[in-house]
């Protein structure tokens with residue numbers, strides 16, 4: 001399985017800035033066959049970056065989309081419209097869940113719409129600090145996974161990526177803390193158990209699981225060597241070219 005390094009730029013970079021960043025990134029990294037580099041700019045930049053991107057070196061992801069293909073949905077962008085522009089879409093990021101009120105039902109429809117439109121969903125799951133304190137992590141993760149994947153058929157499971165992002169470890173969360181590799185290992189093991197119990201070993205062994213939460217060049221290697229982790233979803237550090245390229249290099253070294 002490949003190692004995935006996904007940069008979530010969130011609401012940063014104008015279209016021009018995104019284009020300059022992409023240009024520099026493409027110049028800096030070679031084509032690593034076993035490391036899949038993905039960048040997720042804001043929606044406005046997707047069209048122009050899709051023409052600029054060297055798909056041998058990296059891929060584009062959307063940060064969100066709407067599950068209906070077309071119709072009276074003012075302000076939305078559909079997976080159908082993104083088809084051909086992006087290979088991936090982040091779905092159910094905690095900022096979508098907690099700032100924009102997306103629930104598991106909506107996320108379930110988005111995951112299905114992504115798969116239907118041949119866009120790989122990166123389904124984000126993760127507990128809040130209080131859920132963790134109350135010992136609810138496993139239940140929260142189970143609900144988010146089962147909810148998110150409800151409309152995905154077994155043969156389409158290999159078209160889904162899960163990203164474990166504990167909300168309390170995301171750098172934009174107030175008083176964010178670092179997750180230890182042991183914390184990550186425990187939950188990733190749980191995620192694999194949930195998947196196995198529901199879909200069986202064969203159907204789920206190929207599903208990549210990423211970790212995200214304040215990843216930077218000094219902790220990336222430790223997270224990438226956690227058993228069962230197949231890559232990283234990176235927010236803040238992906239905005240700094242030198243940090244993002246360092247993390248890509250680390251992923252390459254860990255693979256070697």
Ligand code: PEP
Pocket residue numbers: 008093165169170171172212213214215233234235236237
């Ligand atoms: C994220 O928002 O997906 C994320 C992981 O952010 P950061 O790396 O900044 O914690």
